[in-house]
Amino acid sequence: MDDNIRGCKRHCYYYSRTSGRTLTLVSLALFVLSMLCFCVANSAAFNLAAVPFDEAYRPLFGDGNLVRSPDGKAVRLLLDRFTGSGFISSSLYQHGFFSANIKLPSDYTAGVCVAFYTSNGDVFEKTHDELDFEFLGNVEGKPWRFQTNLYGNGSTSRGREERSRLWFDPTKEFHRYSILWTPNNIIFYIDEVPIREIVRSDEMGGDFPSKPMSLYATIWDASTWATNGGKYKVNYKYAPFVAEFKDLVLEGCPVNPIQEVPAFVACAEKDLSLQREDYAVITPVRRSAMRKFRQHYMYYSYCYDTLRYPVPPPECVIIPSEKRRFKDTGRLKFGGSHRRQSRRRSRSPVISVSDDQSDM
Numbered sequence: 117m118d119d120n121i122r123g124c125k126r127h128c129y130y131y132s133r134t135s136g137r138t139l140t141l142v143s144l145a146l147f148v149l150s151m152l153c154f155c156v157a158n159s160a161a162f163n164l165a166a167v168p169f170d171e172a173y174r175p176l177f178g179d180g181n182l183v184r185s186p187d188g189k190a191v192r193l194l195l196d197r198f199t200g201s202g203f204i205s206s207s208l209y210q211h212g213f214f215s216a217n218i219k220l221p222s223d224y225t226a227g228v229c230v231a232f233y234t235s236n237g238d239v240f241e242k243t244h245d246e247l248d249f250e251f252l253g254n255v256e257g258k259p260w261r262f263q264t265n266l267y268g269n270g271s272t273s274r275g276r277e278e279r280s281r282l283w284f285d286p287t288k289e290f291h292r293y294s295i296l297w298t299p300n301n302i303i304f305y306i307d308e309v310p311i312r313e314i315v316r317s318d319e320m321g322g323d324f325p326s327k328p329m330s331l332y333a334t335i336w337d338a339s340t341w342a343t344n345g346g347k348y349k350v351n352y353k354y355a356p357f358v359a360e361f362k363d364l365v366l367e368g369c370p371v372n373p374i375q376e377v378p379a380f381v382a383c384a385e386k387d388l389s390l391q392r393e394d395y396a397v398i399t400p401v402r403r404s405a406m407r408k409f410r411q412h413y414m415y416y417s418y419c420y421d422t423l424r425y426p427v428p429p430p431e432c433v434i435i436p437s438e439k440r441r442f443k444d445t446g447r448l449k450f451g452g453s454h455r456r457q458s459r460r461r462s463r464s465p466v467i468s469v470s471d472d473q474s475d476m
């Protein structure tokens with residue numbers, strides 16, 4: 117594991133040393149270009165109806181560190197030296213659009229993990245489904261990174277991580293992060309830019325999430341595993357760390373996981389209306405924005421990690437330009453295990469972050 121991590125750092129260092137200046141100019145140009153494209157894609161905002169916090173969510177842990185706004189439309193999750201905090205939707209949903217405006221904690225946030233995800237791990241321990249946005253804390257001045265991932269039917273040995281940087285500073289203002297989950301596809305959005313789509317294929321089998329899930333949002337101390345030799349522990353000198361969530365949107369089919377009528381019957385109509393929503397369709401303009409995002413900001417995808425998956429998993433759409441880009445990075449080493457520590461106690465998502473923050 118260590119060798120691989122060092123190997124990656126060496127590689128990146130070499131890369132930036134040899135082509136640093138050209139890279140800077142080129143990326144600046146690309147950045148301007150891509151901002152233009154994102155703005156086009158962003159011009160038509162989704163028409164969304166926000167739900168007041170108490171109508172659809174409840175505290176999950178660290179209640180004292182969950183602070184509602186007076187109007188009930190926003191909530192702050194705090195992490196201090198005593199506890200993190202989190203909330204969960206009051207219902208489970210069979211498919212849906214899960215979305216929030218989020219502002220991440222600023223300044224020095226190394227070791228802090230903010231997660232916005234759907235899961236049913238508390239209901240189906242061995243066969244859980246999950247869709248993740250996971251934001252990793254940050255040494256001040258470095259760009260934030262985040263990861264998306266999915267599991268279906270307990271496929272925890274087959275992680276499907278993708279990692280990217282953002283085209284903005286997520287601590288400066290609110291941005292909308294959304295997860296769309298329909299019977300046929302999954303789309304992760306940031307604002308109105310689709311950043312990842314997974315189209316269900318028969319070959320995926322149970323790996324495509326299929327059982328009702330709750331929405332979770334958490335902030336917690338990820339020092340124990342975010343650390344490489346204790347380098348990125350949470351520094352409580354900077355506490356409390358505050359993640360803000362507002363304009364929460366939850367469009368989906370609420371179900372009881374043990375109800376008699378199977379969810380796919382009970383939710384058939386709701387599924388159809390979900391699939392007719394604006395955000396369920398990736399228009400050509402959005403697709404082009406997605407391609408640009410992935411070209412410029414994504415720095416790891418399991419689909420191109422040939423060491424981990426000699427044959428890409430069935431849902432992978434190999435795009436030649438992406439593949440070329442990943443050919444020499446090949447693998448940003450995740451190291452260690454993808455296995456999650458038990459969430460039963462911490463109720464927190466676990467991601468491995470041994471490709472640490474200094475390697476880019």
Ligand SMILES: *[C@@H]1O[C@H](CO)[C@@H](O)[C@H](O)[C@H]1NC(C)=O
Nearest residue numbers: 242243269270321322323326
């Ligand atoms: C999910 O996993 C369980 C237990 O491993 C298995 O029996 C079941 O067939 C799987 N379901 C699907 C849809 O793959």
